[in-house]
Amino acid sequence: xxxxxxxxxxxxxxxxxxxxxxxxxxxxxxxxxxxxxxxxxxxxxxxxxxxxxxxxxxxxxxxxxxxxxxxxxxxxxxxxxxxxxxxxxxxxxxxxxxxxxxxxxxxxxxxxxxxxxxxxxxxxxxxxxxxxxxxxxxxxxxxxxxxxxxxxxxxxxxxxxxxxxxxxxxxxxxxxxxxxxxxxxxxxxxxxxxxxxxxxxxxxxxxxxxxxxxxxxxxxxxxxxxxxxxxxxxxxxxxxxxxxxxxxxxxxxxxxxxxxxxxxxxxxxxxxxxxxxxxxxxxxxxxxxxxxxxxxxxxxxxxxxxxxxxxxxxxxxxxxxxxxxxxxxxxxxxxxxxxxxxxxxxxxxxxxxxxxxxxxxxxxxxxxxxxxxxxxxxxxxxxxxxxxxxxxxxxxxxxxxxxxxxxxxxxxxxxxxxxxxxxxxxxxxxxxxxxxxxxxxxxxxxx
Numbered sequence: 001x002x003x004x005x006x007x008x009x010x011x012x013x014x015x016x017x018x019x020x021x022x023x024x025x026x027x028x029x030x031x032x033x034x035x036x037x038x039x040x041x042x043x044x045x046x047x048x049x050x051x052x053x054x055x056x057x058x059x060x061x062x063x064x065x066x067x068x069x070x071x072x073x074x075x076x077x078x079x080x081x082x083x084x085x086x087x088x089x090x091x092x093x094x095x096x097x098x099x100x101x102x103x104x105x106x107x108x109x110x111x112x113x114x115x116x117x118x119x120x121x122x123x124x125x126x127x128x129x130x131x132x133x134x135x136x137x138x139x140x141x142x143x144x145x146x147x148x149x150x151x152x153x154x155x156x157x158x159x160x161x162x163x164x165x166x167x168x169x170x171x172x173x174x175x176x177x178x179x180x181x182x183x184x185x186x187x188x189x190x191x192x193x194x195x196x197x198x199x200x201x202x203x204x205x206x207x208x209x210x211x212x213x214x215x216x217x218x219x220x221x222x223x224x225x226x227x228x229x230x231x232x233x234x235x236x237x238x239x240x241x242x243x244x245x246x247x248x249x250x251x252x253x254x255x256x257x258x259x260x261x262x263x264x265x266x267x268x269x270x271x272x273x274x275x276x277x278x279x280x281x282x283x284x285x286x287x288x289x290x291x292x293x294x295x296x297x298x299x300x301x302x303x304x305x306x307x308x309x310x311x312x313x314x315x316x317x318x319x320x321x322x323x324x325x326x327x328x329x330x331x332x333x334x335x336x337x338x339x340x341x342x343x344x345x346x347x348x349x350x351x352x353x354x355x356x357x358x359x360x361x362x363x364x365x366x367x368x369x370x371x372x373x374x375x376x377x378x379x380x381x382x383x384x385x386x387x388x389x390x391x392x393x394x395x396x397x398x399x400x401x402x403x404x405x406x407x408x409x410x411x412x413x414x415x416x417x418x419x420x421x422x423x424x425x426x427x428x429x430x431x432x433x434x435x436x437x438x439x440x441x442x443x444x445x446x447x
Contacts (some may be wrong), residue, residue: 032375034335038395039371040378041387042191042337043068045087049343049383053094053143055085056165057176064180066384070189070234073173077200077212082135083170083219089196090127094146096163097128106132115198116240116263131203139166174223181233189234190225192216193259197244213247220254229253236337238283242266242275249278257337260284262301264293265309267325268316272332281335281377284325289338289374291355292322299351326374335377341368343383365390 030036043063045054052059055073063071073085089112091097108129112122130138144162170192181188194200197212204211216237217227224232231254238257239245249256258266258279265271267288275282287296297305305313313319320328329336344364368390371379381387 032373033377034330034333034375035377039376039391040069040189040337041067041384041391042189042378042380043071043384044340044380044382045074046071047382047384049386051145051160053145053161053165055087055168056143057168057172058161058165060173060176061180063384064177064184064188067388068188068384070191070236070378071177072191072193072238072380073170074193074195075170075216076130076195077203077215078133078135078138079131080134081204081211081215083215084130084135084138084167085170085173086130086167087195089122089129089131089199090124091130091141092127094144095141095167096144097141100140103128103133103137108132112196112199114196114262116242116259116261131200135169141167143167170219171223174219178223178232187233189236191236191238191257193238194244197239197241210244210247213244213251217248217252217254225254227252227254236281246278249280255280257281257283259339260288262306262309264288264296264305264319265312265316267293267320268313268318269320269328270316271312272320272328272334276332276334279334281337282329283337283339283380286338286341286371287351289322289325289371291351293319295351295355299354326376330375336375337378337380338371338376339380341371341379341381341387344386365393369394 031038033039043060043066046052046056046059046061047063047066047068048054048059050062052062060071060073074087075083076086076089078084097103106128107126108124109126110124110129112124114122142163143165145159174190177188177190194212194216197210200212201209208214220235221227225235229252236255236257237245237248238259239248240259240261240263242258242263245256245258248254256279258275258281260266260282261284266275266282267284272282285296287300291299294305297303326336341364364386368379368381368387372391372394379387
């Protein structure tokens with residue numbers, strides 16, 4: 001019970017913080033983005049850098065509180081067809097499902113095709129699928145903090161809020177965004193990603209071969225984001241799967257983001273031409289701008305580009321070199337929203353140290369300056385407050401309209417950004433909670 005009180009206090013405190021009203025002042029000079037406006041900061045899974053479990057309502061509150069322009073939910077479907085916000089199809093890694101004997105009979109070993117996502121298959125061992133549980137059953141589970149980058153070098157421990165929050169529905173997320181937007185008097189963008197739509201739709205193919213996409217459009221219409229594009233606020237819809245992205249892009253006027261990872265055949269002349277026919281933006285993994293597709297597969301996927309993808313690459317005119325990628329995307333009128341830019345307390349994972357001609361950096365200020373100078377329209381970030389501060393520094397110190405090279409090296413001489421900004425945000429939250437509940441936090445915040 002006390003853990004629920006603590007959770008409610010943190011939730012309410014984040015929502016009511018006066019820091020929300022702090023003004024953000026950016027340069028009025030024209031940026032290198034498609035529309036000439038400053039790069040948008042997108043809170044990856046809400047705010048994932050600190051101790052709040054990702055994709056929870058308090059994590060979205062915190063991302064908004066830190067001045068995110070958009071906050072991102074990942075959407076999967078329950079057994080009874082409700083959208084819940086969660087990154088994966090399976091739930092063992094970040095919930096207490098293993099402590100629920102009533103779900104023991106649902107444990108599975110299964111391999112699921114990952115179309116256009118990882119470039120391979122998802123193999124789940126002794127795990128539970130969200131789609132095997134109803135919404136009511138999902139709501140009995142509690143979330144824990146997961147992840148944190150290489151060597152667990154992050155700000156997610158100690159896990160103050162483990163076991164306190166439930167998996168939210170898409171509707172709960174929308175209600176939260178609208179309430180915060182009204183309170184703050186500013187627009188807050190939504191950018192949902194539908195996860196594995198082809199796999200989900202297989203469960204409803206007798207009803208509707210595009211069940212997931214149509215359900216998303218119906219909910220968005222109900223909440224003020226109709227398919228005619230006359231929406232109450234900024235919205236974009238993401239998918240790795242080109243089939244789903246094309247369907248949404250042709251059925252509605254809502255802007256679609258074609259995500260890129262394993263589907264690197266789209267980073268070709270013909271591939272980009274095709275994407276521009278149905279999408280408003282493209283969202284590549286950031287390494288595709290630095291080391292390129294072949295090195296990404298070599299050093300990260302640890303496998304060569306699959307033969308079928310190589311065949312499509314050849315037919316589509318060959319891969320565009322990473323140093324030319326941003327320019328070629330802009331030629332098609334596409335916005336760019338690469339992912340994911342981690343907290344400065346985690347490694348950047350650019351693999352630049354392995355590739356000649358790609359200067360290595362673990363300095364987040366350098367990394368964000370580089371991508372802002374390239375003209376990225378939006379960046380998926382963790383530690384939103386830090387990214388917002390760096391964007392302000394870019395606006396104050398760098399002339400975005402100035403011509404010249406976009407080499408990371410040019411920014412190294414000024415790369416003295418202190419990481420205290422993000423830490424200060426977290427310290428404010430921790431101090432408030434320690435003051436109110438010192439006995440709980442001394443025990444690490446566990447139930």
